[in-house]
Amino acid sequence: MHAVLVTVYLLLVTPYTTSWWAAGSELVMNPKQMCKRARRSKGKMAEICNKSRLLEHITTGIMLAQNECQYQFRHRRWNCTSSKKSIKKVMLRDTRETGFVNAIIAAGITFQVTRACTKGVIGCACDKRKNKRKNKRKKFLTPEQDWEWDGCVENIEFGIKKSKDFLDTRYKKRSDMKTLVKLHNYVAGRHAIKENMRKECKCHGLSGSCSMKSCIRKMPSFREIGNHLKERFDGAAKVIAGNDGQSFMPEGETIKPPSRFDLVYSEESPSFCLPNTTLGSFGTQGRECNETSPGEEGCGILCCGRGYHTYTKEVQKNCRCEFIYCCDVKCQTCNESVRISTCS
Ligand SMILES: *[C@@H]1O[C@H](CO)[C@@H](O)[C@H](O)[C@H]1NC(C)=O
Ligand SMILES: *[C@@H]1O[C@H](CO)[C@@H](O)[C@H](O)[C@H]1NC(C)=O
Ligand SMILES: *[C@@H]1O[C@H](CO)[C@@H](O)[C@H](O)[C@H]1NC(C)=O
Numbered sequence: 001m002h003a004v005l006v007t008v009y010l011l012l013v014t015p016y017t018t019s020w021w022a023a024g025s026e027l028v029m030n031p032k033q034m035c036k037r038a039r040r041s042k043g044k045m046a047e048i049c050n051k052s053r054l055l056e057h058i059t060t061g062i063m064l065a066q067n068e069c070q071y072q073f074r075h076r077r078w079n080c081t082s083s084k085k086s087i088k089k090v091m092l093r094d095t096r097e098t099g100f101v102n103a104i105i106a107a108g109i110t111f112q113v114t115r116a117c118t119k120g121v122i123g124c125a126c127d128k129r130k131n132k133r134k135n136k137r138k139k140f141l142t143p144e145q146d147w148e149w150d151g152c153v154e155n156i157e158f159g160i161k162k163s164k165d166f167l168d169t170r171y172k173k174r175s176d177m178k179t180l181v182k183l184h185n186y187v188a189g190r191h192a193i194k195e196n197m198r199k200e201c202k203c204h205g206l207s208g209s210c211s212m213k214s215c216i217r218k219m220p221s222f223r224e225i226g227n228h229l230k231e232r233f234d235g236a237a238k239v240i241a242g243n244d245g246q247s248f249m250p251e252g253e254t255i256k257p258p259s260r261f262d263l264v265y266s267e268e269s270p271s272f273c274l275p276n277t278t279l280g281s282f283g284t285q286g287r288e289c290n291e292t293s294p295g296e297e298g299c300g301i302l303c304c305g306r307g308y309h310t311y312t313k314e315v316q317k318n319c320r321c322e323f324i325y326c327c328d329v330k331c332q333t334c335n336e337s338v339r340i341s342t343c344s
């Protein structure tokens, strides 16, 4: 139990090491480099670039997105690798993977900027509109009706606006297919947060009668947002250019038009089975797979039917952990042999 807690904690605080999205590749997005040019001009982008605090949180948001992408795709043939050689190629296309990355970047920026706003570490106005909501007219109130917003509501609109200013503004004058798809996926990324905001309430009143409640609106965790977007990735809709050249429509006539929550793409993904530098694919040879799973992480799918090697490996694990009052956990190290399979 304790050992598990320790592991989870370590995963959460692991620093973002390589960060191509935010620092490496200009194609995917390098706020510093993007700002070098933008600062000299006017407009929303220049405004953002002049605010170094805000820019820092935008950069952190992009790193958050990268980290989550790697978590969500850790068992897939394309594992959202941090190699510039791969991601550049993936981002030049318009596949499902491209769509997911765009959506999660838009979500990451929105999430981090909103969080910074709520914490009061960047200048932003509190969402007062929501604070007014209180049912005053009715004389007798059921607990359900009588509640008020507590303090500053998490200001998602501010985060959405900054994410838009930073990402979408550049494409204002363009209406080519790839741009339309990209803008749509940005919106879907932001909606994954907005639609999953929740109200958290505390009861007040005599002996827990809950005659009065105060509530705050909270964003879901970024992991939850990642999970939602991964589901959208799995059900993403393929689209083709509309007749007017200003829109897109689903490829199949019977498929209903994608909503703002859906991810869209216009190009089929490569299989990512074999290395191919043109496609940014490293192939799956040598990747660890699960012998018994029928899913994406299973050796069947991950190794693309090429087969796999299995060997046993001694690993050292924490075991016989003891809780020592207070507050320490002491563990012994045990050897354990585990079976490991890797793709041929
Ligand atoms: C940003 O700052 C530079 C120099 O500090 C200034 O010349 C420029 O007008 C500012 N731009 C905006 C949009 O605030
Ligand atoms: C890599 O992929 C491209 C595009 O699908 C294909 O034309 C090319 O032949 C592939 N190269 C190799 C070495 O498989
Ligand atoms: C992703 O896959 C590549 C090979 O396809 C591998 O070298 C790399 O270690 C993997 N990354 C992670 C985080 O598993």
Ligand SMILES: *[C@@H]1O[C@H](CO)[C@@H](O)[C@H](O)[C@H]1NC(C)=O
Binding pocket: 290, 291, 292, 293, 294
């Ligand atoms: C492999 O897959 C099986 C079935 O899905 C699962 O029960 C098991 O925990 C997986 N093993 C590892 C090491 O993830």
Ligand SMILES: *[C@@H]1O[C@H](CO)[C@@H](O)[C@H](O)[C@H]1NC(C)=O
Binding pocket: 314, 333, 334, 335
């Ligand atoms: C575990 O394995 C290492 C070497 O792999 C060995 O030195 C050590 O004595 C082993 N520990 C136990 C408890 O068996």
